[in-house]
Every structure is written in structure tokens, then in C-alpha cells.
Amino acid sequence: MRLDDLDPSNNVRDLGSGGGGGFGGGGGNILFALLPMLLGSRLGCGTIALIGIGAAIFMTLGGGGALLSGGGGTTGSGGQQVAQQKACDTPEELQACRVMTSTEQTWTKLFAADGQRYPAPVLNFYEGGVQSGCGQATSAAGPFYCPADRGIYLDTAFFRELATRFGAAGDFAQNYVIAHEVGHHIQNVTGTMEQVRARQARMSQAEGNALSVRVELQADCYAGVWAAQNRDRLEAGDIEEGLRAAEAIGDDTLQKQARGTIVPESFTHGTSAQRMKWLKRGLESGSPAACDTFSGAV
Known part of the structure; x- marks a missing residue:
């Protein structure tokens, strides 16, 4: 995907190793600690957006303001001062920063139309x-979005694992991951996450998981919308890279690899087929209105 002409986003910061800031502790830490044991494998892209929804039952979701990259430090866990490093200074970070610029341009235009x-x-x-607004997390969680501080958290080492462990190499596979997390941000600022949180509070575990699947599939669709809105920047093989990544991180595929068995009632992100379907839906429509995963079958 051709993004070389874009300046890196200003809405980025590099927290370094063990950094963090914003909201800390509380029920979010408990949820972060328990979920790896409950799921038995890495959480995967976007899971912590749902942790944030669950944590909101125990902690108020404040509207985190924009945190721009720049000088100074930020307070990490335990109150220690953690110096921020320069963001966008590696090839992987620079690409992610340009993807963010592209998503900002795209969603600014789409929001303005409304x-x-x-x-x-x-x-x-x-x-x-990292210490996020939703609690403490490690790289094992994969990239995630925290609604409490409106932050996307990314250890770029995940991109190497995406290519080597999951067989989903390529720049657009990486771009899809970031665009998916931006999709969770769209859900947050439009009120979808709050509505889901309220519904999940009245549901059984299996019902809540099924609703989480719809949240994740909508984020996949939003990622496709972003790509469709930038179709002139796509290169040969990009869409295939994105679909391959979506397939690689489907719940059924991950569970079969990790356990050898599939437990559909525990799905929280959707099957490989569902993830590819909704990414395609966004790619083909280019419209957020096509991303209603909450009506009918998915």
C-alpha cells in the first residue's frame, strides 16, 4: 500500500519498555490478569477493547483526551516516571504512523459527511x-484498543509474529491490524461500545461472547471501509494479504492450533470465514453503513 507521501501522524507516542500512563489499576488489572488464563492462548487483535468494555462495569470510562507525542515523560505503574522515546523512528513504527495519518484523513471525511x-x-x-487506561497488559495480548483513554497500543514485534507464526506477512496485513483497532475507536466514540457494555451486563457468558464477536466483526468491516476509501493507494496483493491475516486470527483457527479442538461458545472474535466476510464487506462497500453486524446473522 502506497503511503510514502504521507507525513507521520502527530497522534502517536512511544512509551518504550514498561511505560504507560493515563488511568491505572482497579478492576482492569484483574481482567487483564485473568483473561490469558481463561482463553488459554494469546488474546489477539482487539481483545482488550472488549476488556475495556468489561472493565467499565467496575470503573468509570472517562473520556481520555488527545495525548500527542512530544517531550517529557509519563507516569507508569507504581508512580515512577517513564521517559517517552521518539515515535515513528523505526521502519515498522513509521509505517504505522503513516497508516494512522491515512485513517485520520479517511474518518475525518466520513464523520464530516454526517x-x-x-x-x-x-x-x-x-x-x-504497558500500563494503559484499561489496566496492565503485555505484548502477549497483541495490539489492542483501550476505550478509557482512547488509545491504540502496539508492540511492533507483533508484526514479526504475524508473519512467522500466523503466516500473514506483508505491509497491508499490518495495516489491517491497525485499521481494525481504529475500528474499535469508531465504535467507542459513536457509542456502540457503551451500548454493548450495557447489554453484556445482563447476559450470560456465552451470550456476551456472541455479542463480542459482533463487535470484532464490525471493526473488521470498518478496516475494510478504510481500505476501500483509499483504493487508489492499494497495490497488487494487498487485499489478499489482509484476508490472509483475517483468516489467520479467526477464533476457530487459533483454537485448533492451540488446543486441537474448537469451542464455538467461547469465540469472542469470530471464525476465520466470518472475519474475512466482514473485511470484504467493508472493502466492497466503502461505507460504514454496510457494517451493521448487530442485525441478523453474521
């Missing part, structure tokens, strides 16, 4: 572990 202002999220780079 007479609304798009409040961009913040992309936070980190290594190893």
Missing part, C-alpha cells in the same frame, strides 16, 4: 508491557 467531528485516537508504541 456533520460530525472525528476525534482521533492516540497510537502508543511500547515494548514488553
Whole structure:
């Protein structure tokens, strides 16, 4: 995907190793600690957006303001001061920063068409572990979005694992991951996440999981919308790379690899077929209106 002409986004920061800031502790930490044990494998893209929904039952979701990259430090867990590093200074980070610029341009245009202002999220780079507004997380969680501070958290080492462990190499596979997390941000600022949280509070575990699947598939669709809106920048093989990534991180595929068995009632992200279907839906329509995963079958 051709993004070389775009300047890196200003809505980024590099927290380094073990950095973090914003909201801390509380029920979010408990949820972060328990979920790896409950799922038995890496959480995968976007899971912590749903952790944030669950954590909201225990902690108020404040509207985190924009945090721009720049000088100074930020307070990490335990109150220590963590110096921020320069963001966008590696090839992987630079690509992600340009993807963020592209998503900002795209969603600003789409929001403006509805007479609304798009409040961009913040992309936070980190290594190893991070304290987010939704609690403590490690790289094992994969990239995630935290609704409490409107931040996307990314350890770019995940991109190497995406290529080597999951067989989903290519720049557009990486772009899809970021665009998916931006999709969760869209859900947050439009009120979808809050509605889901309220519904899940009254549901059984299996019912809540099924609703989480719809949240994730909509984020996949939104990622496709972003790509469709930038079709002139796509190169040969890009769409195939994105679909291959979507297939690789389907719940059924991951469970079969990790356990050898599939437990559909535990799905939280959707099957490989569902993830590819909704990414395609966004790609083919180019319209957020086509991404209603909450009506009918998915």
C-alpha cells in the first residue's frame, strides 16, 4: 500500500519498555490478569477493547483526551516516571504512523459527511508491557484498543509474529491490524461500545461472547471501509494479504492450533470465514453503513 507521501501522524507516542500512563489499576488489572488464563492462548487483535468494555462495569470510562507525542515523560505503574522515546523512528513504527495519518484523513471525511467531528485516537508504541487506561497488559495480548483513554497500543514485534507464526506477512496485513483497532475507536466514540457494555451486563457468558464477536466483526468491516476509501493507494496483493491475516486470527483457527479442538461458545472474535466476510464487506462497500453486524446473522 502506497503511503510514502504521507507525513507521520502527530497522534502517536512511544512509551518504550514498561511505560504507560493515563488511568491505572482497579478492576482492569484483574481482567487483564485473568483473561490469558481463561482463553488459554494469546488474546489477539482487539481483545482488550472488549476488556475495556468489561472493565467499565467496575470503573468509570472517562473520556481520555488527545495525548500527542512530544517531550517529557509519563507516569507508569507504581508512580515512577517513564521517559517517552521518539515515535515513528523505526521502519515498522513509521509505517504505522503513516497508516494512522491515512485513517485520520479517511474518518475525518466520513464523520464530516454526517456533520460530525472525528476525534482521533492516540497510537502508543511500547515494548514488553504497558500500563494503559484499561489496566496492565503485555505484548502477549497483541495490539489492542483501550476505550478509557482512547488509545491504540502496539508492540511492533507483533508484526514479526504475524508473519512467522500466523503466516500473514506483508505491509497491508499490518495495516489491517491497525485499521481494525481504529475500528474499535469508531465504535467507542459513536457509542456502540457503551451500548454493548450495557447489554453484556445482563447476559450470560456465552451470550456476551456472541455479542463480542459482533463487535470484532464490525471493526473488521470498518478496516475494510478504510481500505476501500483509499483504493487508489492499494497495490497488487494487498487485499489478499489482509484476508490472509483475517483468516489467520479467526477464533476457530487459533483454537485448533492451540488446543486441537474448537469451542464455538467461547469465540469472542469470530471464525476465520466470518472475519474475512466482514473485511470484504467493508472493502466492497466503502461505507460504514454496510457494517451493521448487530442485525441478523453474521
